[in-house]
Amino acid sequence: MTTSLNPFDPDIESVARAFAERAAAAPDEALSRWRADTVSLSPVQRATGARLAASQLNWQAKAALGGSSPGSALLADWESDRLRAPYVPQLPLLTTRQTYAYCAGIVLQRGTPGAINALKQGRMILLGLRRETSTLANRGRGVYDDHIVVLNGGDGLRTARVFPACTEPGAQYSQRAAPKGTGRVDARYNDVIYKHAEGFDMNGDGIKEVGRLRAGTYFFGEKPKGHLKARAFQATRTQTAERDTDGDGRFNALDPSRIDPTTVGTTMYIHRGGTQASGNTWSAGCQTIPNDVYPRFLASMGQMSSFHYVLVDGY
Structure with missing residues (x-):
């Protein structure tokens, strides 16, 4: 039957x-x-x-x-x-039950045992769903085309609150976009609105490469004193980054020495970014949420000061 x-x-x-x-x-x-x-x-x-x-x-x-x-x-x-890589639909889905089930399935399939146990126990966890975007997109200012979902199974609620997010850096923070003579360090970056350089030179070519947080599970806690004058969150252990060593705006196997297991420390935070209307995510590798919805994100977190964050590369 x-x-x-x-x-x-x-x-x-x-x-x-x-x-x-x-x-x-x-x-x-x-x-x-x-x-x-x-x-x-x-x-x-x-x-x-x-x-x-x-x-x-x-x-x-x-x-x-x-x-x-x-x-x-x-x-x-x-x-x-x-x-x-899982297909990432436009979230939320038609109902809360479907959205929660979709996100829980991703965590159960790809999270660490600690994250899976937290989910099963009804504790709040965060799920990051990344759609890969070039660092050169939007003139290097980043794109809010990812999702960060706050999953809360406490008291049988089983809620999934979805927020637009950016989980990759913009080329505005790449040394390749820095002015040099009448052009840029790298001509591919001529259209980027340069801000300042961040990153680390992984391959010894004299250019600091921007990095993104590698997909995986991380444990976050409250960042003392916040970040950018707002509440923010910081990993409790060293994070692993991927770096765009060939400068093509993507993070993949074509990048020699792209895996950076140490230099980023715990500096890839979860924090507020520019508003959606501003067109600037303020991400140099951090996980950013638009400032215009950030208060709702913080409200969904409540007083929770530590949680698992499962980041997944989707499409």
Whole structure:
């Protein structure tokens, strides 16, 4: 018997839980019900259900599912999904329940055990969803095309408050954009509105490279005295950065020596940025939220002074 799902607001978490509970004892029945329950879901909803279900499978369930070709194929597909960058839809989704389920699925799939435990215990955590953007975009001033989501499962609330964010630096902070003669240090940066140089020279070419926070899980606490005259948050342990060593505005495997595990320390904060109307994110690698919505972000945090932050590279 299949679950009757509300087409407007399907209870994806219940579908995932039912599959995980049935998989060990009755794998064929679980697979049949899974197909029936998910056939009408959207691709985002189906991916969410898969992440939620996969996170609940114990070794007995995996062994039982692996005993058949359909079960093995499903497990292989779910493992492949874990290795791929997730699709990031425009958030929030139609309902709070769907938004929370989507974000929880990402945390369960990609967070550290500490972050996963915090989520399961209903503690507040933050999820950063990054859509890669060139540092040269918007004349180097950054773009608010990422999301930071405040997840709160306390007291059964299960809320997901979504805020526009920038998780990558703008080229306005790159030494390559600095004036040199009648041009710039790097001609590719001629259109950038230069502010000042930040970063670290990773490859010894004499140019400091801007960096972004590498995807992963970090633990943040309240930053003493705040930042930019407002409340802000700082990692409690050394962060890992990626640096644009070839200067093309992107952070990828084409950048020699791009991984910087030490020099950034804990200086990639979460803090307020310029307003959305200003067109400037103020990010030199920090996670910034527009000043016009920052009060709502702080209100959603309440008095919480420490939390896990799970940052994911999506598309």
